[in-house]
Amino acid sequence: MNAATRFKLPPVVMPEQDPAERVHNVREVPLGFTPEMALQEAQRCLHCTNQPCVEGCPVGVRIPEFIQAIESGDELAGIGIIKGTNLLPAVCGRVCPQEDQCQKNCTVGKAHRDVGQAVQIGKLERFLADWERENHAAVIPQIPPSSGKRVAVIGSGPAGLTVAGDLIKLGHAVTVFEALHMPGGVLGYGIPEFRLPKEIVYQEVAYLAKLGVDFQYNTVIGKSITVDEVRKDYDAIFIGSGAGLPNFLHIPGESLLGVYSANEYLTRANLMHAYDENSDTPILRGKSVAVLGGGNVAMDSARTALRLGALKVMVIYRRSEEEMPARKEEYHHAIQEGVEFHFLQNPVEILGNREGWVTGLTVQKMQLGEPDASGRRRPLPIAGQTSNVPADVIVVGIGNNPNPLIPAALPGLQMNRHGGIITDEDTMETSVPGVFAGGDIVLGAATVILAMGQGRKAARAIHAWLTGTTEKAKD
Incomplete structure (x- = not known):
C-alpha cells in the first residue's frame, strides 16, 4: 500500500460502552481494538524515515517498528519491540496523553492539520499489550549473572517500576518498597477502574516479579524503616514516592x-x-x-x-x-x-x-x-x-505536591520551593551521592510516561554508579 493510499484512510473508531450503561458500573469504557481494527489502523502509518513519533515519546518506544509488526500479523514481535523500552505498555496505551507526545508529532496528523487524525499509537500499543496478556504470551528475558549489587526503589509507581525493570535486566538485585498494601502507586490509588483496570496494573507488576524484582508492601520508608537503614543495606537508592500531598x-x-x-x-x-x-x-x-x-x-x-x-x-x-x-x-x-x-x-x-x-x-x-x-x-x-x-x-481536585516524608528524613537532600527533589537533569542523581529520584517527587504531578522517562534515565545512571562505567542500560 503506497503512502497516498495510507494517508486517505480514516482513523478507526474504538468501540466503547454506552454512556447510559457505563455510569452504573466501573468496567473499562473503551473496549479495545479487534485484530481487524488494529490492522486497519496500523495501515495508516507512513513509516517515516525520520520517525518524529519516536522523538515525541519520553521513553523512546520504536513506534514504526511495532506498527509494522501489527501489519505483518506478528503480535509477539510487536510487543517485544515495545517492551524493549516500555515495561508498562498496557498502562501507557490507556492513560498516557499521546495527543501531546508521540501522536502530536505524527506526520499524518500534521499533514491533516489535526492531531485527531494522527495514527492512534496509544490504542495500537494497548492492542498489543492486551494481546500478550490474553494469550499468555509474555516472554521472560534472559537475566544476566548477579552483579552483587543491591538497589532500593522507594515507591512502586511508574518511575519506580521502570527503574526496577531496567536494573533487574542488568543483573542488579532490586527491592521495591511500597507504603500501600498494593502496587502501582498512583496507577492503583489515583486512576479509576473504568480508565485503568487494576488487574492490568497487577499483571504488569507480576511480570517484574517474574524477572526477579522483590516487592515489599506496607513499608513506609522514613517510618517502618529509616532512610539510614536503607542506605546501609543497599548500594544505591531510587526515590519515586510520588506527589501524594493534596493542594x-x-x-x-x-x-x-x-x-x-x-x-x-x-x-x-x-x-x-x-x-x-x-x-x-x-x-x-x-x-x-x-x-x-x-x-x-x-x-x-x-x-x-x-x-x-x-x-x-x-x-x-x-x-x-x-x-x-x-x-x-x-x-x-x-x-x-x-x-x-x-x-x-x-x-x-x-x-x-x-x-x-x-x-x-x-x-x-x-x-x-x-x-x-x-x-x-x-x-x-x-x-x-x-x-x-x-x-x-x-x-x-486542583493538583498535588510531592510527598514530603522521605525528603524530611534525608538531611542534605536539596529541594525546590514546591517541595520537589532537585536532581541532575541527565542522571537524576540527587545532592546525596548514590541517591537518585524521578517521577512526581521531582516533576510534581505529571504524566505516567514522563515519570517513566525519568526512571529510564535514572536506571542508566544507577547502573553506571554501581559498575563504575558510563554504560547505558540495555534495551
Whole structure:
C-alpha cells in the first residue's frame, strides 16, 4: 500500500460502552481494538524515515517498528519491540496523553492539520499489550549473572517500576518498597477502574516479579524503616514516592464535613473499592457533587461521583474550556456521561449548615486576561459578580505536591520551593551521592510516561554508579 493510499484512510473508531450503561458500573469504557481494527489502523502509518513519533515519546518506544509488526500479523514481535523500552505498555496505551507526545508529532496528523487524525499509537500499543496478556504470551528475558549489587526503589509507581525493570535486566538485585498494601502507586490509588483496570496494573507488576524484582508492601520508608537503614543495606537508592500531598484552595469552609481532597476521594473509591456497596470503606454518596479543578484528576473525580450514584455532578473551573488541561478524551467521556461544566467560575467560599455539613459554595465569575507563566490566559475576577451553587459533596481536585516524608528524613537532600527533589537533569542523581529520584517527587504531578522517562534515565545512571562505567542500560 503506497503512502497516498495510507494517508486517505480514516482513523478507526474504538468501540466503547454506552454512556447510559457505563455510569452504573466501573468496567473499562473503551473496549479495545479487534485484530481487524488494529490492522486497519496500523495501515495508516507512513513509516517515516525520520520517525518524529519516536522523538515525541519520553521513553523512546520504536513506534514504526511495532506498527509494522501489527501489519505483518506478528503480535509477539510487536510487543517485544515495545517492551524493549516500555515495561508498562498496557498502562501507557490507556492513560498516557499521546495527543501531546508521540501522536502530536505524527506526520499524518500534521499533514491533516489535526492531531485527531494522527495514527492512534496509544490504542495500537494497548492492542498489543492486551494481546500478550490474553494469550499468555509474555516472554521472560534472559537475566544476566548477579552483579552483587543491591538497589532500593522507594515507591512502586511508574518511575519506580521502570527503574526496577531496567536494573533487574542488568543483573542488579532490586527491592521495591511500597507504603500501600498494593502496587502501582498512583496507577492503583489515583486512576479509576473504568480508565485503568487494576488487574492490568497487577499483571504488569507480576511480570517484574517474574524477572526477579522483590516487592515489599506496607513499608513506609522514613517510618517502618529509616532512610539510614536503607542506605546501609543497599548500594544505591531510587526515590519515586510520588506527589501524594493534596493542594487546597485555602478558602472559608474548606474544613466542613463533605469536603474531600481528590486524593482521598479517589483512593477510597479505587484502591479501597468504595464504589462497591458491599465494601466496608465509607464514602459520602452525594446527590449533588461539585468538583473543583480542570485536570484529569478532576475528570476522574467527577466521573467517579456519577458511578457512586450522584444525580448531578458539576466541574467548576476558573478558566475556559480551551485552557482546561484535562485530556480531550476524558473531557469528551465526562460530557457524554452527563457531567456539567461551569467555566470561568472560581470558588471563593464553601457553605455549610449548623451541623457542619456542606450545603454548597460561592463562586466568583471570572474573565480571561493575558497569558501567565503556564501559557494559559490568566483568570481575573469580575467585580460584584458572585453566585451560590448548591452541593452536598465537594471534591477539591486542583493538583498535588510531592510527598514530603522521605525528603524530611534525608538531611542534605536539596529541594525546590514546591517541595520537589532537585536532581541532575541527565542522571537524576540527587545532592546525596548514590541517591537518585524521578517521577512526581521531582516533576510534581505529571504524566505516567514522563515519570517513566525519568526512571529510564535514572536506571542508566544507577547502573553506571554501581559498575563504575558510563554504560547505558540495555534495551
